Amino acid sequence: MCKYMDKNENVLRWASEEIAIPYISPVDNKPHKYYPDFLAEIKTKDGKIQKYLIEVKPYKQTKPPVAKSRKTKTYHINMKTYAVNTAKWKAARELCENNDWKFTLLTEKEIFRG
Numbered sequence: 716m717c718k719y720m721d722k723n724e725n726v727l728r729w730a731s732e733e734i735a736i737p738y739i740s741p742v743d744n745k746p747h748k749y750y751p752d753f754l755a756e757i758k759t760k761d762g763k764i765q766k767y768l769i770e771v772k773p774y775k776q777t778k779p780p781v782a783k784s785r786k787t788k789t790y791h792i793n794m795k796t797y798a799v800n801t802a803k804w805k806a807a808r809e810l811c812e813n814n815d816w817k818f819t820l821l822t823e824k825e826i827f828r829g
Contacts, residue, residue, distance in 0.1 A: 729755040738806035774822035
């Protein structure tokens with residue numbers, strides 16, 4: 716991902732884990748800080764400059780786990796991970812909406828396609 720950012724002429728600036736976003740974890744109901752993977756300024760096709768918060772996650776972590784007939788320890792861990800990620804992404808989207816930024820979630824499906 717960093718190679719792509721460095722070599723793409725439309726990426727004007729980027730930083731890794733540059734910004735801390737407060738959120739409340741649904742697991743412990745306490746405040747935490749979320750550090751998205753990247754903050755980037757990108758020149759769009761129409762020549763405007765747009766800021767993006769970019770999070771990179773395995774696709775599996777972007778969907779709720781599928782409940783089987785027996786809910787295992789792994790299922791409960793995956794459910795907590797998904798719940799926390801959802802809270803983080805909601806806080807990131809709100810920050811972006813308030814600042815005219817865009818939030819982008821990338822998985823291996825987007826990064827490695829084509």
